[in-house]
Amino acid sequence: MNVLVTGSGGQLGTDIVPILLDTGFSITGLPSKALDITDEAKTLEAVLSVKPKVIINCAAYTAVDKAEIEKEKAFKVNRDGARNLAGAAKKAGAFIVHVSTDFVFDGLKATPYAETDVTHPLGVYGESKLAGEAAVQESGARYAIVRTSWLYGHTGNNFVKTIIRLATEKDSIRVVYDQTGSPTWTKELAKALKAFALAEAKGNSIEGIYHFSNEGVASWYDFAVMIIEEARLCGAPIKCGKVEPILTSGYPTPAKRPPYSVLDKEKIKKALGIAIPHWRASLGAMMTELYGGKRA
Numbered sequence: 001m002n003v004l005v006t007g008s009g010g011q012l013g014t015d016i017v018p019i020l021l022d023t024g025f026s027i028t029g030l031p032s033k034a035l036d037i038t039d040e041a042k043t044l045e046a047v048l049s050v051k052p053k054v055i056i057n058c059a060a061y062t063a064v065d066k067a068e069i070e071k072e073k074a075f076k077v078n079r080d081g082a083r084n085l086a087g088a089a090k091k092a093g094a095f096i097v098h099v100s101t102d103f104v105f106d107g108l109k110a111t112p113y114a115e116t117d118v119t120h121p122l123g124v125y126g127e128s129k130l131a132g133e134a135a136v137q138e139s140g141a142r143y144a145i146v147r148t149s150w151l152y153g154h155t156g157n158n159f160v161k162t163i164i165r166l167a168t169e170k171d172s173i174r175v176v177y178d179q180t181g182s183p184t185w186t187k188e189l190a191k192a193l194k195a196f197a198l199a200e201a202k203g204n205s206i207e208g209i210y211h212f213s214n215e216g217v218a219s220w221y222d223f224a225v226m227i228i229e230e231a232r233l234c235g236a237p238i239k240c241g242k243v244e245p246i247l248t249s250g251y252p253t254p255a256k257r258p259p260y261s262v263l264d265k266e267k268i269k270k271a272l273g274i275a276i277p278h279w280r281a282s283l284g285a286m287m288t289e290l291y292g293g294k295r296a
């Protein structure tokens, strides 16, 4: 079975390609330089040439704050790109696994978000991703939309890498504690996406919207404290002795974030028969890898 991964140069895309290799499927990863999904003709051409049974879309415009001033660009990639890819999937008879975000919600709930909960994005990025979900659903292709949250991995810039850098440079840092979610390692998400490809190969019925994150709940402050603790255990030259919890109002950003974005994962666990590790276990595993297996 052929599997096509778009956006394979991003933090999720980089992790998913090697994870898919042990399936025995033929995997084609196309980074943005090889395939720009906003080019409808080239997208169709690439899909028809790879002849995938499954397409995993990791390509996205992910600059949450910049999106507030680059609305057109965000929609071009996240809505139009998704539409092009799903349209090509329909023509090729491929199943598309499309990655989306917790930012489709406003975060005003106090219990985990189910797939059926009402969406209400607070900013341009979330709006563009929600429009991408609609484009996939309207394409006529068979699809799974997988919403995830607070991603980090080895590639690219993310919260884990930012905190490690700040903690090696500064004596103290300030981190918001009134936004709650679930940090998610890209490798764990990649394993879940692989499970969709395996289920599709077996002919299982897996269409629909799903939520996936690591288990457990944290504030950005909790997450930062654990990142620093893990980095210390792994031998990083940590200078920071104080992590100060602050309110979101003390750290204004151009885009508003959902204050609560924990995702309910019952549906995906049941559909794919997967167990999901706690975010602290995954953070420990990622940090151990990052520091080459060293640990105190």
Ligand SMILES: NC(=O)c1ccc[n+]([C@@H]2O[C@H](COP(=O)([O-])OP(=O)(O)OC[C@H]3O[C@@H](n4cnc5c(N)ncnc54)[C@H](OP(=O)(O)O)[C@@H]3O)[C@@H](O)[C@H]2O)c1
Binding pocket: 006, 007, 008, 009, 010, 011, 012, 013, 031, 032, 033, 035, 036, 037, 038, 057, 058, 059, 060, 061, 062, 077, 081, 099, 100, 101, 102, 129, 147, 148, 149, 150, 151, 152, 156
């Ligand atoms: N990061 C998070 O915290 C988070 C949270 C929830 C959901 N998500 C979702 O998870 C998915 C993966 O995110 P990520 O963190 O891996 O993002 P990422 O590191 O920014 O990767 C996105 C990739 O998409 C590529 N791309 C951008 N425009 C493209 C285009 N027109 N055609 C083809 N490729 C294009 C980028 O290439 P260039 O670098 O060359 O532009 C980049 O390699 C996305 O759908 C994102 O919305 C992310």
